[in-house]
Amino acid sequence: MSQKKIHEIHQKLGPRAIEILENHPYEIK
Numbered sequence: 001m002s003q004k005k006i007h008e009i010h011q012k013l014g015p016r017a018i019e020i021l022e023n024h025p026y027e028i029k
Helices: 003-013 017-023
Strands: none
Touching: 003 017
16 A cells, blocks of 8 residues: 555554554545
8 A cells, every 4th residue: 555545544544543554454445
């Protein structure tokens, strides 16, 4: 996953976005 995509998701989901992605790596592609 690109840094740009991670940044977009972080903007949408807020501060816990990275934690959420790490816990559920296959839900968001």
